[in-house]
Amino acid sequence: MNQAMSGTCGVGVVLVNGPAGTAAAFTQAEIIDITIGLTRGWDVLYRLSGTYSPVRPKLLFTADYKFITLSLDPATVPAATNPKPTSSDYNAREPLWRDPALTAMGYSTGTSGISSYNNDLMNKAWSVGKATSAYTVFITKYNAAWMAYTSISDAYMVLQYPWVSTNGAGFPGGGWGNSWPRTYAHETGHIFQAPDEYLASNCTRTSIHGALHIPNANCQRTATDTVFPCLMINNVEDACTPTIRIWGWVDDNHDGVLDATP
Numbered sequence: 001m002n003q004a005m006s007g008t009c010g011v012g013v014v015l016v017n018g019p020a021g022t023a024a025a026f027t028q029a030e031i032i033d034i035t036i037g038l039t040r041g042w043d044v045l046y047r048l049s050g051t052y053s054p055v056r057p058k059l060l061f062t063a064d065y066k067f068i069t070l071s072l073d074p075a076t077v078p079a080a081t082n083p084k085p086t087s088s089d090y091n092a093r094e095p096l097w098r099d100p101a102l103t104a105m106g107y108s109t110g111t112s113g114i115s116s117y118n119n120d121l122m123n124k125a126w127s128v129g130k131a132t133s134a135y136t137v138f139i140t141k142y143n144a145a146w147m148a149y150t151s152i153s154d155a156y157m158v159l160q161y162p163w164v165s166t167n168g169a170g171f172p173g174g175g176w177g178n179s180w181p182r183t184y185a186h187e188t189g190h191i192f193q194a195p196d197e198y199l200a201s202n203c204t205r206t207s208i209h210g211a212l213h214i215p216n217a218n219c220q221r222t223a224t225d226t227v228f229p230c231l232m233i234n235n236v237e238d239a240c241t242p243t244i245r246i247w248g249w250v251d252d253n254h255d256g257v258l259d260a261t262p
């Protein structure tokens, strides 16, 4: 699952809402911004596929929206403090709101519940037919250790909406201005196996990714390293050759069919 970015992808969009009147409650304007922002993020990937894929990847994102309102007091989830969060920073926050949301959706807690939901997204009778890939995106105003992050192995991501959608004032490690739809596109790039390429990610050019086993050759190893513009390096709407090939937009045997399957 999710070995290449083509075909129909079922996206489980889980909005984890807080009690009315609390800091974790979404406003109507925020829900509209999220709905439009997700579409803009998918549009970035559609356009890149149109520019760079040698064969039309028939890329289609179709969403299953869950709007879950918890009784959890957002003050009980600690604010982010670490500009380089560790796994314990993530685990001290995400499960507090993620697990009750999974329970409310009828799934078990933890990554096994996410896996069950992703399987249901794969098996769902979408109006466009079966999906060939799937992932879950949790969007919340509850605290998280970082503005946006992805587990490739468990096929889910978290967007901490106040952080990712602003300039990051008041959060450790800054922000990405108003480009959160491109941040979302970047995270979706991870879902389909692409690694980070920016210097602070400590990437290497020898790590191997995707169905076609492509090295991360656009990794920025030093501040003066020559690199090409890419969604996976700084969220610009462009893609470098390694990322294009990791996403499976490749037809090296010229048979008119992409060489990798999702």
Ligand SMILES: [Ca+2]
Residues within 6 Å of the ligand: 250, 251, 252, 253, 254, 255, 256, 257, 258, 259
């Ligand atoms: Ca081919």
Ligand SMILES: [Zn+2]
Residues within 6 Å of the ligand: 186, 187, 190, 195, 196
């Ligand atoms: Zn990244």
